[in-house]
């Protein structure tokens with residue numbers, strides 16, 4: 001049975017992916033920012049293991065994990081957690097920049113480093129949930145877009161480095177998806193939020209599972225998903 005380590009499983013796209021994998025009986029290890037959130041995830045996903053570490057403080061992840069039992073086998077590492085804060089460059093503070101770079105870029109790099117030994121043994125798969133902002137940067141999106149452009153670079157370098165070890169690497173670039181993150185974006189844009197206008201997280205989950213389940217003769221490198229309406 002495959003074991004998947006998933007970040008961001010408490011909400012939006014990550015919750016949809018975790019549900020699908022859990023329902024089909026795969027082993028899931030759910031990452032949570034703190035012990036309270038881990039308890040909630042364990043209650044929501046019967047039998048799931050949890051792993052605690054705050055992604056906004058990537059320097060401490062290795063220390064945090066050294067006090068927990070890590071899964072011995074990892075077939076896939078799904079980087080889905082993320083944060084966004086909009087604002088013009090003229091107003092964004094280093095704190096806002098740092099938080100998005102930490103959660104969206106440096107923590108995924110650190111988690112990948114920590115799980116690479118298991119991923120190599122399993123000839124596993126690393127999936128990065130990126131964003132349209134990882135390909136194009138627009139006004140007011142600089143810090144988030146920089147973190148996601150960086151995430152693309154991380155994925156592309158990792159793919160080349162680990163190809164020979166049999167580790168597959170996929171970036172998924174969703175457009176606006178109905179989730180608490182998108183509700184916050186609308187609030188910051190001063191627009192009314194209508195979830196029905198945007199991609200259902202279940203559709204992004206379908207795309208992620210397709211990449212994950214593809215037979216080993218092929219590897220999906222990059223997938224862009226746009227709202228259909």
Ligand SMILES: NC(=O)c1ccc[n+]([C@@H]2O[C@H](COP(=O)([O-])OP(=O)(O)OC[C@H]3O[C@@H](n4cnc5c(N)ncnc54)[C@H](OP(=O)(O)O)[C@@H]3O)[C@@H](O)[C@H]2O)c1
Pocket residue numbers: 007008009010011012013014032033037053054055056057079080081082083103129130131132173174175176177178179180181182
């Ligand atoms: N929604 C969109 O329109 C959209 C579009 C393109 C790309 N994306 C990307 O898709 C991914 C999922 O987004 P979503 O829309 O599903 O967002 P979401 O509903 O806001 O979920 C974000 C998840 O990230 C976790 N997280 C945030 N900060 C964390 C931290 N410091 N430590 C640990 N976990 C943390 C949250 O944990 P808690 O549950 O504990 O808060 C939550 O589970 C993100 O990478 C996002 O950038 C989203």
